[in-house]
Amino acid sequence: MSAAAPAFLEVSDLRIGFPGRAGDVPVVHGVDFALSAGETLALVGESGSGKSLTALSLIDLLPGGARRLGGRIRIGENQLDTLSSNAIRKIRGGEIAMIFQDPLSALNPAFTVGRQLTDAIRSHHPLSRGAAAKRAEELLDLVGIPSPKARLHSFPHEMSGGQRQRVAIALALASGPKLLIADEPTTALDVTVQAQIMALLARLRQELGLAILLISHNLDLVAEICHRVAVMYAGRIVETNTVEEIFRRPQHPYTRMLLDCIPRLDDRPGPLATIPGEPPLFGKLPSGCPFRPRCPAAHERCLAMPPAFPQEAGQAACWLAA
Amino acid sequence: MNAPPPTTPILSLRGIGKSYRLRGGLLARLRGRTPRLDALRDIDLEIRRGDIVGIVGESGSGKSTLGRIVVRLLEPTEGVLSFEGTALSEGTSRSLRAYRRRVQMIFQDSGSSLNPRKRIRRTLHEALRAAGVPRGRCNEEIAQLLRRTGLPEGILDRHPHALSGGQRQRVNIARALAMQPELLVADEPVSALDVSLQGQIINLLIGLAAESGLTLIFISHDLAVVRRICNRVIVMQSGVIVESGTPSEVMENPQHPYTRKLLDAVPKGLRESA
Ligand SMILES: Nc1ncnc2c1ncn2[C@@H]1O[C@H](COP(=O)(O)OP(=O)(O)OP(=O)(O)O)[C@@H](O)[C@H]1O
Ligand SMILES: Nc1ncnc2c1ncn2[C@@H]1O[C@H](COP(=O)(O)OP(=O)(O)O)[C@@H](O)[C@H]1O
Ligand code: SF4
Ligand SMILES: [Mg+2]
Ligand SMILES: [Mg+2]
Numbered sequence: 228m229s230a231a232a233p234a235f236l237e238v239s240d241l242r243i244g245f246p247g248r249a250g251d252v253p254v255v256h257g258v259d260f261a262l263s264a265g266e267t268l269a270l271v272g273e274s275g276s277g278k279s280l281t282a283l284s285l286i287d288l289l290p291g292g293a294r295r296l297g298g299r300i301r302i303g304e305n306q307l308d309t310l311s312s313n314a315i316r317k318i319r320g321g322e323i324a325m326i327f328q329d330p331l332s333a334l335n336p337a338f339t340v341g342r343q344l345t346d347a348i349r350s351h352h353p354l355s356r357g358a359a360a361k362r363a364e365e366l367l368d369l370v371g372i373p374s375p376k377a378r379l380h381s382f383p384h385e386m387s388g389g390q391r392q393r394v395a396i397a398l399a400l401a402s403g404p405k406l407l408i409a410d411e412p413t414t415a416l417d418v419t420v421q422a423q424i425m426a427l428l429a430r431l432r433q434e435l436g437l438a439i440l441l442i443s444h445n446l447d448l449v450a451e452i453c454h455r456v457a458v459m460y461a462g463r464i465v466e467t468n469t470v471e472e473i474f475r476r477p478q479h480p481y482t483r484m485l486l487d488c489i490p491r492l493d494d495r496p497g498p499l500a501t502i503p504g505e506p507p508l509f510g511k512l513p514s515g516c517p518f519r520p521r522c523p524a525a526h527e528r529c530l531a532m533p534p535a536f537p538q539e540a541g542q543a544a545c546w547l548a549a
Numbered sequence: 550m551n552a553p554p555p556t557t558p559i560l561s562l563r564g565i566g567k568s569y570r571l572r573g574g575l576l577a578r579l580r581g582r583t584p585r586l587d588a589l590r591d592i593d594l595e596i597r598r599g600d601i602v603g604i605v606g607e608s609g610s611g612k613s614t615l616g617r618i619v620v621r622l623l624e625p626t627e628g629v630l631s632f633e634g635t636a637l638s639e640g641t642s643r644s645l646r647a648y649r650r651r652v653q654m655i656f657q658d659s660g661s662s663l664n665p666r667k668r669i670r671r672t673l674h675e676a677l678r679a680a681g682v683p684r685g686r687c688n689e690e691i692a693q694l695l696r697r698t699g700l701p702e703g704i705l706d707r708h709p710h711a712l713s714g715g716q717r718q719r720v721n722i723a724r725a726l727a728m729q730p731e732l733l734v735a736d737e738p739v740s741a742l743d744v745s746l747q748g749q750i751i752n753l754l755i756g757l758a759a760e761s762g763l764t765l766i767f768i769s770h771d772l773a774v775v776r777r778i779c780n781r782v783i784v785m786q787s788g789v790i791v792e793s794g795t796p797s798e799v800m801e802n803p804q805h806p807y808t809r810k811l812l813d814a815v816p817k818g819l820r821e822s823a
Contacts, residue, residue, distance in 0.1 A: 273743045274714065388608060414741075417608040417770045422814040444743040447818030474819040488745050490773035492800060492815055497777060498755065499748030505713055 234261035235438050236285070236406055239537070241298035243280050243289065245510075251296055252510040255280050256462045258298070259537035264405065267432055267439040269449035269470070271485065272459035273506045278442045281459075282408045285440075286319040287312060303405070321351060324399035328411040330391040333398060334383040340367070340394050341379025347401035366397040371427055389420035396427065400435075407431070410442045425451050447489045450474065458482045461507050461517040463535065466543040478543035480524050516545070557634040558595040559732060559764050560619065565592040566627030567614050567788075588614045589788045592628070596732075601758060601765045603775030603796070605811060606785035612768045615785070616734045619766065620654040621645065650680060653725035657737035659717035663709040669720055670705040676727035694723040698753060715746040722753065733758075734766045739774075751778060772815055776800050784808050 243255035255277040262268045270278045283289050285300060287307075300307040302322060307315055327333060335343055344363035348354060354362065360379065367375035370393040383391055392412060399407060409428060413421035429452040432439050443449050449456060450470050457467045458479060466479040477483040487500045504521040507513060513520055515530040522529070528546045536542030567589040589611045596602055604612050617623040618630065621637070629636050632648055656662045663672060673694060677687050695702060698719040709717055718738060725733060735754060739747040755778050758765045769775055775782055776796045784792040784805065792805040803809045 273745050418772070418814040419607050419810060422816070425816075444745070445816065447816040450818045451816055471819060485745060486818075488748050489818065490748075490771065490777055491818070492773045492776060492812065494773065494777050496796070498752045499774070499777060501748035501752065502745040503749075505715060505746065 234263045235303060236262040236440075237299075237301040238281075238285070239299050241281065241284060241300065242296040243277070243284055243293055244296045245292050246294070247510065251294065253296060254293075254462050254509060255284075257535070258459075258462075258464055260457050260464065260467065261538065262406070262438045262440060264438050265432060265436045266455070267428075267441055267453045269441045269443060269446075269453040269456045270459055271443055271446055271449060271456055273444055275506050275509065276459045277462040278459055279410055282325065282410055282440060282442060285406075285408065286323050286325055287315040288319070288325075321402050322404055323406045323408065324402060324404040325408040325410065326392070326395050326399050326412050328414045330388070330395040330415075331383060333395040334391060336383055338382075339379065340381050340383065340386075344379070344394075344398060344401060347398055351402040363397075363401075366400055367394070369400070369431075370394070370397045371423070372397075387420075388416050389423060392416065392420075392424055393427065396424075396431075400431070404437070406438045406440065408440045408442070411444075412441075413448070414443075421448070422451075428452055445489060446473070446486055447491075458485065461512060463517070463544060464537070465518070465535075465545070466548075467538050468540045472540065476541075478541065478548040479518075479545045480522050480547070481518050482543070518545075556597065559598045559600075559633060560594075560596040561631045561634075562592050562594040562619075562628065563631070564628035565594075565615075565618060565625045565630065566590050567611075567618060567623065568626050587788055589618070589625070592790060594783065594790070596764060596766070598731075598764055599758070599762055600781060601755065601767060601779045603779035603782045604766065604768045604785060605770065605772055605775055605782060607811070608770075609787075610785040611788040612785055613736050614788075616654060616736045616766065616768050619732075620652050620734050621649055622654070650728045651730055652732045652734070653728050653730040654734040654736065655718070655721045655725055655738050657740045659714055659721055659738075659741065660709060662721055663717060663724075665709055668706055668708055669712075672720070673705075673724060673727060676724045680728045682727075690727070694726055697726065697757065698723040699749075714742050715749060718742065718750050719753065722750075722757070726757070730763065732764045732766070734768070736768045737770065738767075740770065747774070754778075772800065772811060784811070 239259045241255060241258040242253055244251040244253040258281055260268060272278055280293060284295055302318055305318055341360060341363055344366060345356065345359040348359040348362050363379060364375045367378055372378050372390060372393055413424050428439060431437055441449055441453060453470050456470050456473045457464045458481065460481050466482050473482060477486060484502045488502055490499055502521055507517060516533050519525045519529045524547055533544050533546045535544045542548060568585040568587045571584045571586055592615065606612055618625050637648060673691050674687050677690050682690055700716060700719050704712055704716060739750050751774060754765060757763055767779060779796055782793060782796050782799045783790055786807045792799060792808050799808060800812060803812060
C-alpha cells in the first residue's frame with residue numbers, strides 16, 4: 228500500500244497481560260502494526276501467540292482479567308487510549324466490526340436472521356423498520372445468501388455453517404464499518420466453504436474499501452487475499468512484510484517453518500514437515516529468544532533476546548536476520 | 550510366476566446405506582410420515598490390512614456417518630459389513646464386543662471425547678482394564694503408551710483441560726492403542742489443531758500404522774494431507790462414493806467434476822516460480 232494516505236489503524240507498542248500473584252503477567256509484549264483502507268493485513272501464528280487478544284483489545288473486548296498494560300491505538304482520528312470506555316464502545320460498534328471462528332457466537336438462536344439484522348441496522352442508523360428490512364435483504368444479498376428475502380425469516384440453526392458465517396459477516400457490516408477483524412473465520416468450515424468465504428472477504432474489501440485484519444495460523448490461506456503479513460510468536464511480531472516477500476524470502480526461522488509445514492497438493496508421499504515441540508505456555512517464556520527451544524538454527528547468541536524491528540520489511544526478530 | 554494367494558480384506562462394506570429419521574413438522578407426523586434423510590447410499594468398499602484409506606468430501610457428504618458405521622457406533626439401515634470375511638450381524642453380542650475392541654475411532658474434538666473429570670492416568674488405566682490387561686501390568690503398559698505417542702509422563706496427573714490440543718489428541722490415540730486395535734478410524738483428527746502441530750499427529754498415526762500393521766481410515770477435508778499419507782482415496786458427495794483410486798490417480802487426473810472442485814478449493818499459497 229502506498230505510504231501517501233495515513234493508515235486508518237495504527238497500533239504501537241501494544242502490551243496486554245493478566246494479573247498474576249506477583250503483578251501483571253504480560254502475554255502480548257509490544258506489538259506494532261498499521262492498516263490502511265482497502266488493505267488486508269494478516270496476523271499469523273500458532274494458537275496462544277496472542278493474535279486474538281491483540282484483536283480484541285482493538286474493540287475493547289478483552290476477556291475477564293486481561294488488561295491493556297500499555298501502548299497506543301489510533302483508529303481514524305481517535306486515539307483510543309485517551310478515550311473513555313463509552314466512547315470506545317461507540318467506535319467499536321460503528322467503525323470496527325469483528326467476526327469469529329464460531330459464527331453461532333455472534334448470532335442469537337432465538338431470533339430470525341432478519342430480526343437480528345434489522346435491530347443491528349437500526350441501532351446505528353435512524354431507519355424505519357421497513358427500510359431497515361430492505362437494507363437487511365441487501366446485506367444478505369451482498370454476502371451471497373441465495374433468496375435473501377425469504378432467508379430473512381430463517382433462524383440460525385436452519386442454516387449451514389457456511390451460511391451462518393455469511394450471516395455473521397452481514398451482521399458485522401450492518402453498522403457500515405471501515406475495519407473488519409476476522410478471527411479465524413473459516414477454521415470450523417470445510418475447504419470449499421472456506422474458499423467461498425475468502426472470496427467474499429476479498430470482494431467486500433474491494434467493493435466497500437474495507438480495511439481487513441485477518442487472523443489465521445495458515446499462511447497459504449491468508450496468501451489468497453492479503454497484502455501484508457505479520458507473523459506472531461509468543462506475544463511478539465517477529466516479522467512483517469508483503470505477502471510476496473514473506474513467501475519468497477522469509478527472514479525468521481519460524482516463518483520459514485510455518486511455510487514448510489503446510490502440506491501442498493503436489494508434494495511427494497511421505498511424512499509431513501513439522502515444527503518440533505509446542506509454543507511456550509502462558510507466562511512461561513524461555514530466556515533469550517522465545518523461539519530458541521524449537522529453533523534448528525539456535526546458537527549462543529540466542530541466549531540473549533534478538534532485537535525487534537517493528538514494521539521494517541525485510542527484517543526479523545532473529546540474530547541471523549539482524 | 551504364481552499369483553499371490555487371494556487375501557481376504559480386513560473390512561468389506563456391501564451396499565451400505567443409512568437414512569436418518571428427521572423430526573419433521575407436526576403435519577407430517579400426524580399423517581404418519583416421518584421425513585428421512587439418506588446420509589449414505591449403496592456404499593461398496595473393501596479395505597485391505599495395512600491400508601491407509603483417505604475419505605474426503607464436503608461437509609455433510611456422509612464421511613463421519615460412514616466412519617461411525619465402521620466402528621459400529623451407528624447401525625446401517627441397509628447392507629452388510631464384514632470383518633475378515635465374516636459378516637457382522639447385530640444379534641451376536643459377543644463377537645460384536647470383540648469387534649468393538651479391535652476397531653477404534655478418534656475424533657476431531659479432542660477435548661469432548663475425554664472425560665473432563667478424570668485424570669489422564671485413570672482414563673488410560675480404564676482403557677487398559679477394558680482391554681483385559683491385568684491390574685498389575687497397567688503401569689508398565691501406560692508408560693509404554695506414553696512412549697509410543699510421544700507424551701511426557703507429567704501429563705498423567707492432569708485433567709484434559711490442562712493439556713494442549715495436540716497433547717489431548719495424543720491421549721486419544723494412546724487410549725485407542727490401549728485396546729490393541731487392528732483398524733483405526735480417525736475422523737478429522739487434526740482439523741482443530743494449528744498447521745504446525747497437524748504434522749506431528751499425522752506422522753504419529755502413520756508411524757504407528759507402519760510399526761504395528763494398523764489399518765487406518767483417515768477422514769479429512771485436507772486433500773494435500775491425504776495425498777501425502779494415504780495409499781487410497783475415496784471421494785464422497787451427498788452420501789455416495791463418486792471417485793476412488795490411488796492419491797496420484799485421483800489428484801493428478803480427477804475424473805469427477807466434484808473432485809476437481811475440491812482440489813480447486815485447496816489454498817495454494819504463493820509458490821516460487823522456479
Ligand atoms: N443424527 C442425525 N440425524 C439426522 N441427520 C443427520 C444426523 N447425523 C448426520 N446427519 C446428516 O447426515 C448427512 C451426513 O452427515 P455426516 O456427519 O456424515 O457428514 P460429514 O461428511 O462427516 O460432514 P463434516 O465434514 O461436516 O463432518 C448430513 O446431511 C447430516 O446433516
Ligand atoms: N481468558 C483468558 N484467561 C487466561 N489466559 C488467557 C485468556 N485468553 C487468552 N489467554 C492467554 O493469552 C495468550 C494469548 O492468547 P490468544 O490471544 O487467545 O492467542 P491466539 O489467538 O493467538 O491463539 C495465551 O497464552 C492464552 O493462554
Ligand atoms: S534468534 Fe536464534 S533461536 Fe531465535 S529464531 Fe533466530 S536463530 Fe533461532
Ligand atoms: Mg485465537
Ligand atoms: Mg464429520
